[in-house]
Amino acid sequence: MAKFHKNMKTSDLPIPNLGLLEISLLQIFIYSFLWVVSDFTATLITLVLPGIFLFLLLIALVAELIDSSKTPRWYFKFMILSIIIPLVTAAVFVSILGANFDWTKAI
Numbered sequence: 001m002a003k004f005h006k007n008m009k010t011s012d013l014p015i016p017n018l019g020l021l022e023i024s025l026l027q028i029f030i031y032s033f034l035w036v037v038s039d040f041t042a043t044l045i046t047l048v049l050p051g052i053f054l055f056l057l058l059i060a061l062v063a064e065l066i067d068s069s070k071t072p073r074w075y076f077k078f079m080i081l082s083i084i085i086p087l088v089t090a091a092v093f094v095s096i097l098g099a100n101f102d103w104t105k106a107i
Contacts, residue, residue, distance in 0.1 A: 020074060020077055020078060020081065023078065023081070024081050024085060027081070027082065027085045027086070028085060028089060031045075031046070031085065031086050031089040031090070032089060032093070035089065035090070035093040035097075039097075039101045039102060039103065040101070040102070040103040042090070042093070043090070043101065043103075045086070046086045046087065046089070046090040049082070049086055050082070050083045050084075050086050050087055053079050053082040053083045054083050056079060057076065057079040057080070057083070060075065060076070060079070061076075
């Protein structure tokens with residue numbers, strides 16, 4: 001393990017370099033785990049996170065139109081995947097398990 005010092009570069013840090021495929025599979029795993037464990041939490045996160053990512057994507061696109069800041073293409077692909085993956089995962093789990101969630105039932 002590398003020792004940390006003030007002159008370290010980012011490439012020297014022990015951070016894994018994940019591609020879009022690995023990030024997508026990780027997201028699918030996390031959202032699927034949430035749907036299996038808690039449908040309330042999964043529903044809440046599925047509704048909130050794609051909205052946040054959509055908002056960030058729109059801001060990045062507007063900033064790119066105003067001033068070409070050379071935002072890498074992988075950022076836009078990542079944002080689009082982060083919007084689509086939770087929605088598709090939710091659709092799959094709702095179609096398999098049905099929309100009869102525990103938190104929608106009256107006490």
